Amino acid sequence: MFWDWFSKHNIDFGENFDNEKLLTELDDRLMVLGNFAWEIGPGSRCANQLVISPGGNLNLLPITKEIVSYAKTIHGWEFHYAKPPKEWDLIFDFEKDNGEVINIDASNWQYVLLKDEEGGFEIIIQTHNLDGLSEDDKLIISEILLDGILGEEIRMLYISYIDVVKSFDNQYLNKSNDIKYLDNHLKTIL
Secondary structure, eight states: OHHHHHHHHGGGSOTTSOOHHHHHHHHHHHHHHOSOEEEEEEOSSSSEEEEEEOTTOGGGHHHHHHHHHTOOOOTTEEEESSOOOOOSOSEEEEEOTTSOEEEEEOTTOEEEEEEOTTSOEEEEEEOSSOTTOOHHHHHHHHHHHHHHHHOHHHHHHHEEEEEEESSOOGGGGGGOEEGGGHHHHHHHHO
């Protein structure tokens, strides 16, 4: 079983999670469970965390929840079935399809939240410094940002559509907020 293996090897990942051989084995073992994304690194409540993520696929969320429900209690580790919100400055690196890594500073981005017909929300994000990127890259960057602010589960459950714009239409100018307030705004509405 995966969790038996993980509890046996969790101390061998290295102080900076630099044991490539073990990380490859972790990837192989998780791929046997399903086509999930995963992250390993410092935790928010414990020293370390392992996230087994549905990779933005809402249909996989119940499966990742079930997998993580079998996790053993391991000192110094926390486990998540979706990417949790982060305590961060909204600045991150993004790797483009060609392998080039660019720095994204979303700290001054704005958003407008609109209620949709199904009870979820559409979000319009006004970005800066994304000129020259494809629409797909802009969407992926926005999803990374929203996962970091809201957590992946909340984004998947409540954000039905993301529109990335360079500037807002006039009708939205007075309805925009700083992206750093999105979490509190959405919690207030829900």
